[in-house]
Amino acid sequence: MDRHRARGRRARPSRRTPILYTLVASAVLVGGTAAGAVYVKAQAHDGPGLVSSSAASSAPSASSSTSPAVSEEASVEPVAEPSVDRDATLAEAMKDVTVADTAKVSVAVLDTDSGESATYGDSAFDTASIVKVDILATLLLQAQDADRHLTAQEKTYATSMIENSDNTSASALWRIIGKAKGLDAANKRFGLTDTAGGDNMLWGLTQTTAADQLTLLQQVFGDDSKLSESSQTYLQGLMGEIEVDQQWGVSAAADGSKWALKNGWLARSTTGLWDINSIGRVTVDGHDYLVATLSNGNSTQAKGISLVEATAKAAVAAFADSQA
Secondary structure, three states, rough: OOOOOOOOOOOOOOOOOOOOOOOOEEEEEEEOOOOOOOOEEHHHHHHHOOOOOOOOOOOOOOOOOOOOOEEEEEOOOOOOOOOOOOHHHHHHHOOOOOOOOOOEEEEEEEOOOOOOEEEEEEOEOOHHHHHHHHHHHHHHHHHHHHOOOOOOHHHHHHOOOOOOOOHHHHHHHHHOOHHHHHHHHHHHHHHOOEEEEEOOOHHHEEOOHHHHHHHHHHHHHHHOOOOOOOHHHHHHHOOOOOOHOOOOOHHHHOOOOEEEEEEEEEEOOOOOOEEEEEEEEEEEOOOEEEEEEEEEEOOHHHHHHHHHHHHHHHHHHHHHHOOO
């Protein structure tokens, strides 16, 4: 650092030549952070190599024995943190879930606040009674297209089908929507790509994936939906009033404050093994999650319920733990 000292000397009567100063900044690398942010220290000092163009430049006063050193840190734009691999996180969480040798399970979860989602497994499963949400969503979409309200009879069927999982009501509405053809047409508009309606009256053997059921849940609970707000509110309301003995499944992952769901269970006559499924929305510490858990090959209904509940808990915890 140059030092300028005032020296006593005789004044010249003819003229005085102004001395100009400038500051030259030199960047010195002083460190980095684990996040990739690199910092530089800017040091300002007098330098004879550059001349200021300012007419106001003048020499330092005689009382200034040393020019001040200027030091500050400027941050270079940090390198972006890599995004979290949610599928890998979910797969890791699923290692703690015990799955029987004969059983298979798949789950999809979405954090409605962040919009991030994850899926574990991509196999197709029988829907059993979770298709009843899809049947009602299809009916509501068709009613919107026709610019009409549901009839009193349709509402009676819908309430019994969702809240009580009544199969007779489901069969009645399955006919009204046009069976598999009507369901598939609506699902195409909803964005489901791997779901196919069951043959004839076998609506419970509709094939679907956890990822597709998550897409359906977004139509029921999300902002960007083909269903009108009133249609969503109606369907959400029914899913929040499930009869007491059917309040299992994804609701096990909730903190008790709020949930809405539909379960499905079916003992396959060919194997005697159980399809156990659960879909819905749960709330944990103020965060809403959409969860779809599908399973088959369960030796008993009770074991299947335990499996989907453990899976739902693991899926939600995989997101909740990362936000803690």
